[in-house]
Amino acid sequence: MSKMRFVLSEFPDPKLEEAAIIRRLMAFQTCLQNKRLFSAQMSKSAENNIRSDWTLTNNDIPKALEIRIRRWAKKIHRNHMKRVGLTHLSPDDLQMLKPCRDGADIFELRNLHHADEIAAALHAEYPWLSDATTYVWQSLRQNCRNGRPGAHFAPVLLDGPPGIGKSAWARSLAQLLGAPEMIIDATVENASFSLVGSQRGWSNSMPGRLLSFMLRSSVANPLVVIDEIEKSGVPTSAKGRTFSLPDALLPLLEGMTARSWTCPYFQCGFDMSSINWVLTSNNHRDLPEPLLSRLHVIKLKTLSRDHLRQFITREAVKRKLSSESTENVATTIDQACRDGYQIDLRTVIRALELAENQQSRSTLH
Structure with a gap:
């Protein structure tokens, strides 16, 4: 490394x-x-x-x-x-920066075949997200061919209906890359200072979650997932100042500005250009145009019945369900799809959990 x-x-x-x-x-x-x-x-x-x-x-x-x-x-x-x-920094602040004094670690691909192995593993687990897998696969190969250090791909937005495994796909990608991951739920942490920190000199000033995470792990190319970015809203202070999460992301997603991004708390420059960004949304039309222009938008569809059955079969093996229980779950889900219900992975997981509980329940005499 x-x-x-x-x-x-x-x-x-x-x-x-x-x-x-x-x-x-x-x-x-x-x-x-x-x-x-x-x-x-x-x-x-x-x-x-x-x-x-x-x-x-x-x-x-x-x-x-x-x-x-x-x-x-x-x-x-x-x-x-x-x-x-x-x-200008205090001894405590300097201590926070000390792990990266001699540089930060950067996770790298072993070779082009490593990128192929990552793509194959992702496609085997999430075949319905093949467009996202293909994009990352090609980006990793291109990055490796160009000789750029580290496993890196350009920021991507996965836009599609809820419950199709967008966030789970991103976590699996991080595990396959071997890089640490950080997940931010935009519906909860919707203010800019939760990500990038607050201005030095404020009474509650502090570094943001992103930089704190990178300093603790001493890794320059983690995978950062921002879930449901379109629901972040625009938090406003009593004085009328806005602290929008999409606005805070703009300089971090742009390669040129990310290479010398200035932290509002530490008031010094950091190279944030190697971060791998995965954003998810249910409707990208609700996002501002400046943010969309910095992202590769991949539009995803709902799961087909075949994809749902593949997921049920794979999860049933992990949960050690009997063939009868597995077939009952698959038949129930298939019938719900024919009746016009929109079935997502969360519904399937609840059905599998119910079947698992019933299978493990003791027989009453």
């Missing part, structure tokens, strides 16, 4: 602290004076005999030279801090 630069600001170097510089300069001056005295007063053999008994100490440095050393150290430290972009 390779690393990439994540925090774009330079960290303070402990070796360039004023006290550390003074110690090094004083030690160097002491060593230099010792060498001059030995070479001027003794031969090489005599020097070897008494070197361990006669050396100067820092206290023997002239006061005027000591003052100059302290001035040099202060100037060197001041010039270093001018180049550092994190001097």
Whole structure:
């Protein structure tokens, strides 16, 4: 696993602290004076005999030279801090950034065949979401052929009816990639600061969930799922300011701005361009056009009867249902579809759970 630069600001170097510089300069001056005295007063053999008994100490440095050393150290430290972009942060904030000081990990594909294996596994489990699987498969292969580091695909929006497994598909994709995942329910966390954080200086200022998650995991290309994005709404403060989640996403979904995204809390730059985004919606027409322009929209259909039966068969094996119980569930679902009911995966799962409970129920005598 390779690393990439994540925090774009330079960290303070402990070796360039004023006290550390003074110690090094004083030690160097002491060593230099010792060498001059030995070479001027003794031969090489005599020097070897008494070197361990006669050396100067820092206290023997002239006061005027000591003052100059302290001035040099202060100037060197001041010039270093001018180049550092994190001097405004508290020690606790710097501690949060410390795991990514030397870069963040980036999950990579082993080769092109790895992308094929991921696509095959996804298609086997979610054949009705083949359009989404094909898009990610082709994007991963293209990214690998171009030599870009990390497993990455462009932001995608899965738009379709509820209960067809969009979020479950995204979680399976994260597991196959081996990357950590973060799921945000837009109906609950619908304000921008829940994702990106609040402005430094506010009484309740804090970093957002996204950056906190990436700093904890020290991973630059996690998979982030935002569920039902069209239901986020537009939260408004008492002063009339809006904190829309789609507005906060705009700079993060655009490649150029994501490479140097500025966190409102830390007030420094981060490279967020390697994040894999999966957004889901039930009706993409409710989303603002600027957001849609940054997403590859994949329109998904309702599940067919064949797809429902495949799902029932696979889940029945996982739940160790008998063939009779499996056939009863399949027949019930098939009849409901013929009667005109819209059946989704949630309905099927409830039916399977009921069959599982009935099968495991003890027989009464």
